[in-house]
Amino acid sequence: MNIKLFPLYLLFILCSAKAFSQLTKSEEELIAPSLSMSHDLDYSLELNLKGLGGTREQLPFWLYHNQRGRISENTYGSAWVSGKKALFFSRNSYLIIGAGILYDQGSDKGVQIDELFAHYQNSWMFATLGRKQQKEYYNGLSSTNNSIFWSLNARPMPGIRIGTTKPLFFSGNEGFGAEGSWNEYLMGNDRFVKGAKTHYKELRLVYRKGSWEVKGGLQHIVQWSGNSPRHGDLHGGFEDYLRVIFGLEGTEYTEGEINTVLGNVLGGYEAYVSKEFRDFKLQFIYNHLFEDASGQRLGNTPDGRYGLYYENNEKERLINSVIYEFYYTEHQSHTTTGVHKYDRYFSHGLYRSGWTYEGRVIGSPFFTPDPGGEGFLNNKFKAHHLGIGGEWPNLIHTIPYKLLLSYARNDGTYALRYRPKQNVYSGLLDVGLLRTSIDLNVQAGIELNNTASPKFGAGLHLVYKLL
Numbered sequence: 001m002n003i004k005l006f007p008l009y010l011l012f013i014l015c016s017a018k019a020f021s022q023l024t025k026s027e028e029e030l031i032a033p034s035l036s037m038s039h040d041l042d043y044s045l046e047l048n049l050k051g052l053g054g055t056r057e058q059l060p061f062w063l064y065h066n067q068r069g070r071i072s073e074n075t076y077g078s079a080w081v082s083g084k085k086a087l088f089f090s091r092n093s094y095l096i097i098g099a100g101i102l103y104d105q106g107s108d109k110g111v112q113i114d115e116l117f118a119h120y121q122n123s124w125m126f127a128t129l130g131r132k133q134q135k136e137y138y139n140g141l142s143s144t145n146n147s148i149f150w151s152l153n154a155r156p157m158p159g160i161r162i163g164t165t166k167p168l169f170f171s172g173n174e175g176f177g178a179e180g181s182w183n184e185y186l187m188g189n190d191r192f193v194k195g196a197k198t199h200y201k202e203l204r205l206v207y208r209k210g211s212w213e214v215k216g217g218l219q220h221i222v223q224w225s226g227n228s229p230r231h232g233d234l235h236g237g238f239e240d241y242l243r244v245i246f247g248l249e250g251t252e253y254t255e256g257e258i259n260t261v262l263g264n265v266l267g268g269y270e271a272y273v274s275k276e277f278r279d280f281k282l283q284f285i286y287n288h289l290f291e292d293a294s295g296q297r298l299g300n301t302p303d304g305r306y307g308l309y310y311e312n313n314e315k316e317r318l319i320n321s322v323i324y325e326f327y328y329t330e331h332q333s334h335t336t337t338g339v340h341k342y343d344r345y346f347s348h349g350l351y352r353s354g355w356t357y358e359g360r361v362i363g364s365p366f367f368t369p370d371p372g373g374e375g376f377l378n379n380k381f382k383a384h385h386l387g388i389g390g391e392w393p394n395l396i397h398t399i400p401y402k403l404l405l406s407y408a409r410n411d412g413t414y415a416l417r418y419r420p421k422q423n424v425y426s427g428l429l430d431v432g433l434l435r436t437s438i439d440l441n442v443q444a445g446i447e448l449n450n451t452a453s454p455k456f457g458a459g460l461h462l463v464y465k466l467l
Contacts, residue, residue: 069155075106141387
């Protein structure tokens with residue numbers, strides 16, 4: 001659906017992504033020794049082998065969701081290899097060039113490009129060109145990583161990203177500041193509207209005082225351009241791009257669409273409140289989402305993601321981090337006044353594949369896309385998610401683990417309800433048995449659904465690193 005947000009979008013041109021470095025764990029391991037001058041290697045090579053199995057042909061929920069698009073629902077074997085090279089211009093300024101290939105036995109795509117990118121970063125900004133895997137947040141315990149709109153569920157889209165690596169304060173390192181990003185992606189041809197593009201920008205205002213930090217901001221996402229089998233070539237020129245940026249109406253109206261802003265627009269408000277204590281830190285998380293004017297004025301409240309994250313400063317603890325998340329998407333502006341009701345989150349009449357990439361939802365995996373590429377089967381639900389991470393003490397070395405437990409009550413969509421509603425319980429236990437030149441993780445998963453047979457599964461993940 002579409003929305004008219006011109007007054008709000010003007011704010012986005014003032015700043016350019018996340019208040020973090022945007023580096024994955026392997027990239028942080030690559031540059032950290034070089035920055036401390038502990039050795040001379042400025043390249044890395046990583047080989048991953050993963051074997052999976054279960055009591056049914058389909059894996060349990062968390063064994064294949066949020067796996068960066070590397071594991072499919074019916075995968076029993078997957079392998080990927082990546083190489084990265086770092087070029088240092090100064091202690092805080094460097095370029096990372098990376099490439100990787102992926103083979104997923106459960107996919108019919110054969111060998112795919114897992115990553116292919118150039119990433120520049122200094123002490124305050126970054127720029128990325130190509131297809132690059134996202135950074136993992138919250139110690140990998142979140143059900144959707146850093147936002148309800150962007151999880152680790154799908155392969156990364158190729159594109160351009162420019163943004164800040166940390167909040168930029170008006171004076172010193174406290175008081176008021178801002179952070180943000182500007183992103184352009186290509187969505188490929190494996191979708192209803194082939195060649196569609198995604199424009200994504202975000203801006204957060206930040207206030208930091210002592211051990212407190214408060215952030216609040218906006219996200220603006222637009223799918224636009226491409227070739228529709230029904231309408232032919234869609235708006236894709238420079239003038240249309242400017243209209244996309246500012247949320248303006250298209251030069252023509254699309255048949256059957258009530259909203260008239262160009263493209264398929266998503267948006268959301270964000271709020272984060274963090275407090276650092278002597279031994280740990282806490283963060284409150286809130287993600288709102290909207291697809292039209294009613295949601296923009298909070299007519300779909302209480303829909304969104306609510307969370308609380310705890311992290312201890314000491315990593316070698318039985319429990320060093322915990323996250324709880326609650327999702328609610330059942331309102332969808334159904335009681336609001338006006339024409340903008342029943343928001344159909346992540347779906348769209350013209351861009352029928354909706355908020356998916358290569359058939360996988362880009363946002364929270366609790367949203368269920370139609371396998372046929374025609375919108376979503378489930379976007380009306382409430383879900384609870386608990387993630388626990390830590391390191392089990394051992395005589396030789398600690399054993400890292402993470403435990404994911406989720407419950408979702410799925411109601412389908414407003415147009416087509418599930419009868420009966422689905423009550424889905426999902427769990428994953430991931431334990432790192434070896435941490436030497438070779439890492440070995442064992443996984444066990446479960447999925448219980450009142451409308452289907454139980455699913456049980458297990459897996460082995462072997463990682464060899466040359467660093």
